[in-house]
Amino acid sequence: MGEKVFMQGNQAMAESAIRAGCKLFFGYPITPSSEVPEYYARAMRERPEENITFIQAETEVAAFNMVAGAVATGHRAMTATSGPGFSLGQETMSYMAAADLPAVIVEIMRAGPADGEILAAQGDYFQAVKGGGHGDYNNLVLAPYSVQELCDLIQESFALAEKYHNPVILLSDATLAKMRESVELPGRTEVPVPAEQYNALRGCGKDKEPHKVVTCGDGPIQWGQFNERLQAKFKRIKEHEVRYETYQLEDADIILVAYGSMARVCQSAMNMAREEGLKVGMIRPISLWPFPEKAFEGIVGKKFLVCELSAGQMVEDVKLSVENKRDVSFFGKLGGTTPSPKVILEQIRKMGGAK
Amino acid sequence: MKTIYKRPEVFTDAVTTYCGGCGHGIVGKLIAELIDEMGLQENGIMVWPIGCSCLSDRYYKMDMMMALHGRAPAVATGIKRADPSKFVMVYQGDGDLVSEGMAEIMHAAIRGENFSVIFINNAIYGMTGAQMAPTTLMGQKASTAPTGRMEDNSGYPVKMAEILAQLPGVVYSERVTVNTPSRINACKRALKKAFQLQLSGHPGMSFVEVLSPCPTGWSMSPIKSLEWIDEEMTQVFPLGVMKDVEKGGTEA
Numbered sequence: 001m002g003e004k005v006f007m008q009g010n011q012a013m014a015e016s017a018i019r020a021g022c023k024l025f026f027g028y029p030i031t032p033s034s035e036v037p038e039y040y041a042r043a044m045r046e047r048p049e050e051n052i053t054f055i056q057a058e059t060e061v062a063a064f065n066m067v068a069g070a071v072a073t074g075h076r077a078m079t080a081t082s083g084p085g086f087s088l089g090q091e092t093m094s095y096m097a098a099a100d101l102p103a104v105i106v107e108i109m110r111a112g113p114a115d116g117e118i119l120a121a122q123g124d125y126f127q128a129v130k131g132g133g134h135g136d137y138n139n140l141v142l143a144p145y146s147v148q149e150l151c152d153l154i155q156e157s158f159a160l161a162e163k164y165h166n167p168v169i170l171l172s173d174a175t176l177a178k179m180r181e182s183v184e185l186p187g188r189t190e191v192p193v194p195a196e197q198y199n200a201l202r203g204c205g206k207d208k209e210p211h212k213v214v215t216c217g218d219g220p221i222q223w224g225q226f227n228e229r230l231q232a233k234f235k236r237i238k239e240h241e242v243r244y245e246t247y248q249l250e251d252a253d254i255i256l257v258a259y260g261s262m263a264r265v266c267q268s269a270m271n272m273a274r275e276e277g278l279k280v281g282m283i284r285p286i287s288l289w290p291f292p293e294k295a296f297e298g299i300v301g302k303k304f305l306v307c308e309l310s311a312g313q314m315v316e317d318v319k320l321s322v323e324n325k326r327d328v329s330f331f332g333k334l335g336g337t338t339p340s341p342k343v344i345l346e347q348i349r350k351m352g353g354a355k
Numbered sequence: 356m357k358t359i360y361k362r363p364e365v366f367t368d369a370v371t372t373y374c375g376g377c378g379h380g381i382v383g384k385l386i387a388e389l390i391d392e393m394g395l396q397e398n399g400i401m402v403w404p405i406g407c408s409c410l411s412d413r414y415y416k417m418d419m420m421m422a423l424h425g426r427a428p429a430v431a432t433g434i435k436r437a438d439p440s441k442f443v444m445v446y447q448g449d450g451d452l453v454s455e456g457m458a459e460i461m462h463a464a465i466r467g468e469n470f471s472v473i474f475i476n477n478a479i480y481g482m483t484g485a486q487m488a489p490t491t492l493m494g495q496k497a498s499t500a501p502t503g504r505m506e507d508n509s510g511y512p513v514k515m516a517e518i519l520a521q522l523p524g525v526v527y528s529e530r531v532t533v534n535t536p537s538r539i540n541a542c543k544r545a546l547k548k549a550f551q552l553q554l555s556g557h558p559g560m561s562f563v564e565v566l567s568p569c570p571t572g573w574s575m576s577p578i579k580s581l582e583w584i585d586e587e588m589t590q591v592f593p594l595g596v597m598k599d600v601e602k603g604g605t606e607a
Contacts, residue, residue: 024437053436058462062429065422065459069402069433072420077437095423194438201418201434203398203441206364213420214412216405 002185009147010035010080010177012185013106013170016151017078018043020158021191022104023052024077026066028059028085031118032174033108036080060085064092067103071096072213074200076158076191080106082174083116083124087132093167094133098215098230100199102161102168104154105139109173109260111309111336119336120174120261125313128169129289136227138234140168140241141288143259147181153286155186164237165198171288173309175261175338237290244292245284248274252281254351255299257306257318259285261338266307269344280348288314293321303327303351307344310334363387365396369413376577378567379408379475381533385543386444386473387415389550399442402431404451407481411446425456428463431470442554443470450480453489453513460515467524467559471549474515474564478588479572489513492591496574512591516564520597526559527552528597532566532589534581548599557600566592 002019005012014036017025025040027033040054057063063079070077081089086107096103107128111121126132128141140160144150150172157168194200204210217223247270249255254273258266263284273280285292296304296318304326306315315330322328331347333339365387373380390396396417403411405424412419422430431445452460452474460472479497480486487497487504490512494503504512520528527549531542542565549561566588568580575583596602 024433026433055432055436055466057429058458058465061426062432062459062462065426065429066433066436069420069422069430070437071433072430073400073434073437073441075437077433091423092426201400201420201441202438203396203400204416204418205397206416210416211418212412216409216412216421218410 002187004182004184006180006182007147008035008178008180009150009172010108011039012147012183013150013154013172014039016186017154018050018052019186019188020076020155021189022076022078022158023050024070024075025054025079026057026063026070026077027079027081028057028063030082030085032110032177033080033082033106035177036106060088061092064089064105067105068092068096068099068101071101071103072201074192074194074197074202076104078104078106080108082108082110083112086124086127090127090133093139094131094135094137095215096167097137097139098135099213100165101213102158102165104157104161104168104170106154106170106172108177109171111334117336118174120309120338121336122173122260122262122309123311123313124171125288125308125310128171129291129317137230138237138289140164140166140237141171142168142243143171143286143288144176145260145263145284147176147179147183150176151183151186155189159189160241162192162197164233166233166237171260173260241287242290242292242294243286244295245286246295247282247284249281249283249299251279252302253279254281254303254305254348256280256282256344257285257304257314258282258308259288259314262307262309265339265341266344268341269348272341272345273348278348285314291317291321296321299326303329305329305331305347305351307331309338363391365390365416367414367416371414372410373407374571376568376570376580377407378477378533378565378569381539382473382475382542382565382567383408383411383414385539385546389543389547390415390417393547393550393554395442395550398440399444400434402427402434402443402445404447406448406451408446408448408475409482425451425454426459427451428456428459428468428472432463432466432468435468435470439469442550444550445470445472446475447472448475448481449477449488449490453515464519464522464524464560464562469553469558469560471553471561472563473546474562475567476515476564476592477567477569477572478512479569481569481572485572485574492587514592516562516597519560519562524559525562525598526557526600527561530564530566530592530594530597532584532594534568534584552600559600564592
């Protein structure tokens with residue numbers, strides 16, 4: 001492990017990505033993501049020995065496609081963006097999932113829809129988790145809730161992207177991106193040699209099979225088989241990459257469900273409720289796709305309160321996980337403000353947790 | 356017996372899906388010959404577009420990436436920046452380069468990306484069925500311009516070779532065609548020059564625009580199509596070297 005520092009979420013994450021061997025960054029400035037391209041731009045000039053490349057793309061459309069080209073050569077590459085820019089990248093998200101390209105995309109959620117607001121929100125859950133692009137595909141989506149997790153999960157994102165040859169979305173939000181926190185920066189990770197990467201473009205000799213990145217169908221039968229192979233990849237991810245944390249579930253009457261910065265608020269609310277003698281626990285999904293359905297298995301006779309900075313998106317996955325057989329309530333906040341723990345505590349009290 | 360001509364070795368056995376009289380196959384063969392002659396197979400990566408040439412992965416024994424519509428220059432930017440030691444060739448049609456991907460080609464050129472772009476201008480959308488392209492001539496009929504292109508809602512043909520020649524990031528820009536044997540040879544010389552500039556490490560984009568016949572899209576016989584290039588296309592899109600950094604400045 002590396003040194004302990006007090007650092008902003010975006011900047012700490014960028015440093016962690018560089019230490020994970022991601023020396024290629026392509027991006028378009030957008031609040032609240034801009035410290036990431038700025039960090040790479042500085043590092044490129046100030047640390048020439050690290051051989052870092054930063055390109056400020058003309059659009060997010062171009063940035064996502066530059067990442068696609070770069071990772072196709074077997075090198076680690078990433079971009080970071082926010083809502084409107086993430087929307088522009090969706091064509092390429094679909095493409096990269098189909099083309100088995102191990103890209104890492106950081107999506108720092110701000111309040112939508114449209115131009116929206118620049119403060120933290122979680123309204124891009126559907127877009128990231130359900131696939132905002134065309135066709136049947138999935139992205140692995142990881143949701144950190146601290147600067148430490150931003151640093152740890154960005155490193156893990158590269159390894160997962162390469163393990164499954166699929167894009168990984170690190171779903172951050174404006175609060176995590178802009179907050180400063182004490183963090184132990186991860187050390188440098190082993191980076192696979194590009195030439196050993198599956199299907200990496202590197203030029204082919206006369207006697208070798210060429211490496212091709214092609215997503216054009218060749219008739220419905222071939223394309224059906226292509227899709228079946230993709231679905232098998234998504235199934236493998238679903239079976240092996242579920243991540244979540246649980247807190248004080250054993251005796252809980254009410255279980256909060258939250259991710260990202262909202263999970264921090266809920267954790268505080270849970271602790272306040274416990275001090276009042278209310279039996280409250282929490283489930284914090286870390287992988288949003290695959291969604292941690294098994295965290296909900298076997299939980300009977302308890303009430304769930306799903307809290308999101310949205311009109312209610314993850315709550316649908318919670319209801320699916322309990323097959324609509326449990327008592328699931330929702331609390332959401334829209335527009336870019338984050339509720340205080342007291343607001344959540346009030347919701348807990350209303351649910352009759354005081355029995 | 357001495358072999359004086361043979362099928363390029365980089366070609367696979369696949370048969371192209373191009374229509375009779377199409378120019379793509381001619382340019383594709385010139386590219387294959389140059390790959391063999393210049394030894395580019397080992398270290399080269401091709402980036403293909405969406406359009407009539409989007410099945411080109413079948414034709415060459417080369418590493419390649421089939422980009423999304425219009426995005427080939429951005430993909431090539433990622434490839435070349437990740438591995439500058441590679442020879443990178445981008446191939447795009449007029450719908451891909453001038454319409455869907457205008458931002459990507461312009462900004463790759465503005466940044467002076469060090470790869471070669473081959474632009475097939477046939478003044479029509481071939482694969483989707485003869486719709487109007489940004490390079491469609493005034494009055495030229497297309498399925499989305501049934502009475503011919505009119506300036507009131509479609510503006511005027513775009514001259515990419517001239518536009519890109521204005522940019523400091525472009526080291527070479529030439530417009531050629533393939534409607535006679537001597538012009539096919541001239542096209543090959545232009546492609547070779549573009550490839551050489553990239554290989555010589557001249558930082559910047561080398562660009563070759565090829566006026567290419569599309570008998571199916573133009574509703575003409577193959578022979579009439581070759582004549583139409585002289586009679587109509589070259590009047591709007593003059594042939595010639597627009598910029599050669601080795602000769603200094605813009606010649607257009």
